[in-house]
Amino acid sequence: MKVIETRDLTKRFGSFTAVDAISFEVGQGEIFGFLGANGAGKTTAMRMLCGLSKPTSGYGQVAGFDVTKNPEKIKKSIGYMSQKFSLYEDLKVWENLRLFGGIYGVPEKEINPRIDQLLETLGFESEKNTMVKELPLGWKQKLSFSTAIFHEPKIVFLDEPTGGVDPAARRQFWELIYDAADRGITVFVTTHYMDEAEYCDRVSIMVDGRIDALDSPGNLKKYFKVESMDEVFFQLARGAKAKE
Amino acid sequence: MNAISVQDIKRSYGKVEALRGLNFEVDKGEIFGIIGPDGAGKTTLFRILTTLLLADSGTALVDGNDVVKEYKEIRKKIGYMPGRFSLYQDLTVEENLKVFAAIFNTTIEDNYHLIKDIYQQIEPFKNRRAGALSGGMKQKLALCCTLIHEPVVLFLDEPTTGVDPVSRKELWAMLKKLKKEGITIMVSTPYMDEASLCDRIALIQDGAFMKIDAPENIVNAFDQKLWAVRSAEMSRLLKDLRANAEIKSSFAFGDTHHITVGSLSQGQLETYLKDKGHKDIFIEPIKAGIEDCFMELSSAS
Numbered sequence: 167m168k169v170i171e172t173r174d175l176t177k178r179f180g181s182f183t184a185v186d187a188i189s190f191e192v193g194q195g196e197i198f199g200f201l202g203a204n205g206a207g208k209t210t211a212m213r214m215l216c217g218l219s220k221p222t223s224g225y226g227q228v229a230g231f232d233v234t235k236n237p238e239k240i241k242k243s244i245g246y247m248s249q250k251f252s253l254y255e256d257l258k259v260w261e262n263l264r265l266f267g268g269i270y271g272v273p274e275k276e277i278n279p280r281i282d283q284l285l286e287t288l289g290f291e292s293e294k295n296t297m298v299k300e301l302p303l304g305w306k307q308k309l310s311f312s313t314a315i316f317h318e319p320k321i322v323f324l325d326e327p328t329g330g331v332d333p334a335a336r337r338q339f340w341e342l343i344y345d346a347a348d349r350g351i352t353v354f355v356t357t358h359y360m361d362e363a364e365y366c367d368r369v370s371i372m373v374d375g376r377i378d379a380l381d382s383p384g385n386l387k388k389y390f391k392v393e394s395m396d397e398v399f400f401q402l403a404r405g406a407k408a409k410e
Numbered sequence: 411m412n413a414i415s416v417q418d419i420k421r422s423y424g425k426v427e428a429l430r431g432l433n434f435e436v437d438k439g440e441i442f443g444i445i446g447p448d449g450a451g452k453t454t455l456f457r458i459l460t461t462l463l464l465a466d467s468g469t470a471l472v473d474g475n476d477v478v479k480e481y482k483e484i485r486k487k488i489g490y491m492p493g494r495f496s497l498y499q500d501l502t503v504e505e506n507l508k509v510f511a512a513i514f515n516t517t518i519e520d521n522y523h524l525i526k527d528i529y530q531q532i533e534p535f536k537n538r539r540a541g542a543l544s545g546g547m548k549q550k551l552a553l554c555c556t557l558i559h560e561p562v563v564l565f566l567d568e569p570t571t572g573v574d575p576v577s578r579k580e581l582w583a584m585l586k587k588l589k590k591e592g593i594t595i596m597v598s599t600p601y602m603d604e605a606s607l608c609d610r611i612a613l614i615q616d617g618a619f620m621k622i623d624a625p626e627n628i629v630n631a632f633d634q635k636l637w638a639v640r641s642a643e644m645s646r647l648l649k650d651l652r653a654n655a656e657i658k659s660s661f662a663f664g665d666t667h668h669i670t671v672g673s674l675s676q677g678q679l680e681t682y683l684k685d686k687g688h689k690d691i692f693i694e695p696i697k698a699g700i701e702d703c704f705m706e707l708s709s710a711s
Contacts (some may be wrong), residue, residue, distance in 0.1 A: 203574040205544040249572070303448050329572060330600050332447035332615065332708065333701045337661045344645045358574055359601075361664035365644075383665065394664070396575060403576040 202372030304335030443608030489561035499541030514559030
C-alpha cells in the first residue's frame with residue numbers, strides 16, 4: 167500500500183487556485199523531496215496532507231486515511247516538524263520527549279525506556295536534564311526531529327528542517343533522516359538547499375500549484391540534460407516567473 | 411577611508427560571548443559577506459554597526475563615523491534590512507515606501523533610479539497591504555524601503571534565508587547592480603553557495619572569524635586531499651567510509667560524499683569498498699568548495 171496517494175487534489179482560496187489538481191504517490195520508507203519556489207503551493211499541499219486543511223476537490227489518502235473524511239486519524243499517524251521547531255524551551259530534554267510521547271499515546275510503560283534508548287543512540291545521555299533553551303541550535307533540531315518520530319509514525323513531514331544550522335550539523339541531521347527511512351518511516355521533506363534534494367529517493371517540483379516534475383534526482387538531471395538539481399529547479403521555476 | 415572599520419569588538423549576553431573580539435575592514439564599493447550558521451553572532455555584529463546595540467568594548471567606524479559618538483550621522487546614511495520582516499503590515503506597498511522616504515527627508519521620485527529595477531516587479535501590487543504579500547515580494551519591498559534614501563552603506567542581515575533558489579539568484583543580481591552604483595554592501599547568509607558572489611567573505615563561528623579573504627583565496631588555501639565518492643548505496647557507503655581509519659572526515663555532499671584522506675590511494679579505497687560489497691564505485695579527486703573549507707576550519711578550531 168502506498169503511504170501517500172493523491173488524485174487531482176485541489177485547494178482554492180476564492181478565485182485563486184493554490185494547489186491545482188496534483189496527483190502523486192509515495193511508498194513506504196521512501197525519502198520524498200517536495201520542492202518548489204516560494205508561493206508555489208507547497209505549504210498548502212502539505213497542510214492538506216497533514217489533515218489541517220480541507221481540499222476543495224480531489225482525493226487524497228495518508229497512512230490509509232482519507233484527507234477529507236478522516237483528518238483526525240491522519241494526525242495521529244504522522245509526525246510533523248517545522249522550521250520553527252515545536253519544543254518547549256522551559257522543559258528539559260527528557261520532559262519534551264515525555265510530553266510528546268504522552269500526546270501521541272505511546273504506552274506509559276514504554277515511554278521511559280524509549281527515551282533512554284533514544285538519548286543513547288543520539289549520544290545525548292549527558293543532556294537528559296538540560297533545559298531545551300540552553301541547547302545549541304543543531305541539537306534542538308535533532309531533538310525536534312526525535313520528538314516528531316517518537317511515536318514511530320508511518321510518515322514524518324519535515325518543513326524546511328535544516329534552515330540556519332552549520333554545514334556539519336545539517337549533514338548529521340540528514341543521517342538521522344536516513345536512519346528513520348531505514349526503519350520504514352516515510353520521510354516527506356521540503357527544503358531550499360538543492361544539495362539536499364540529491365539525498366531524496368524521489369523529488370517533486372511544484373510550479374504555480376501544479377507538480378511539473380517528479381522523479382529521482384538522477385533521472386531529472388538526465389531529462390533536463392543538466393549537472394545539478396539547482397539547474398533542474400532553475401529551468402522549471404523560471405518558466406513560472408516569466409508569466410508573473 | 412574604509413566604508414567599515416572594526417577593531418576588537420566584543421559583546422556578551424550574560425555568560426554567553428556572542429562576539430569575541432572581531433577585527434576587519436570593508437572597502438568602499440565592496441560586497442562583504444558574513445557567512446556562518448545561526449547563533450554565530452552575525453545579527454549582533456549587524457546591530458552594533460547599525461548603532462542599535464552597544465558593544466562591550468572595541469571601536470567601529472561606518473563611513474568614517476564612530477558607531478557610539480556619531481550614531482546620528484550613521485543612521486542618516488546607512489540602509490539596514492533586518493532578518494525579520496519589519497515593515498508596516500497594515501500599510502500598502504506604496505505607503506510603506508512613502509513613509510520611509512519621508513522619514514529620510516526624500517521622495518520616491520528623487521531616488522527612483524536606485525529602486526526602479528526592483529520596484530517595477532512589485533508595482534502591480536502597490537495598493538496591496540504589505541502583510542498580504544508573498545515572501546519574495548516582501549523581501550523586494552523591504553529592499554526598496556532600505557534603498558530609498560540612497561544609503562552609502564547597505565546592511566543586509568540574511569536577505570535570502572528561507573527564499574527559494576530562483577528568488578535568491580534575483581536578489582544577488584540586484585546586489586551586483588547596487589555595487590555598480592557605488593554602494594558598499596555588508597550581507598550575511600547561512601547559504602555557503604552564496605559566498606562566491608561576494609568580493610570578500612568572513613567565515614564566522616561561535617562569535618569569532620575563522621577566516622577573512624576573497625572566496626577564491628579561501629578555496630585555494632584548502633590543504634587537504636579531497637575526494638568525491640559515490641556508490642549504488644549512498645547511506646551504507648557513508649557508514650563504511652566513516653569506519654575506515656585512513657579517512658579523516660566524510661560528509662554527504664549532494665550526489666556524492668566528500669572525504670579527506672591522508673596517505674590512502676584511490677586504488678586502496680576502491681579495494682576496501684569492493685570488499686564491503688559496494689557496486690558502481692566512483693572516486694574522484696576534487697577541488698574544495700566554501701562549505702568544505704568551512705567544515706575543515708570549524709573542526710580544526
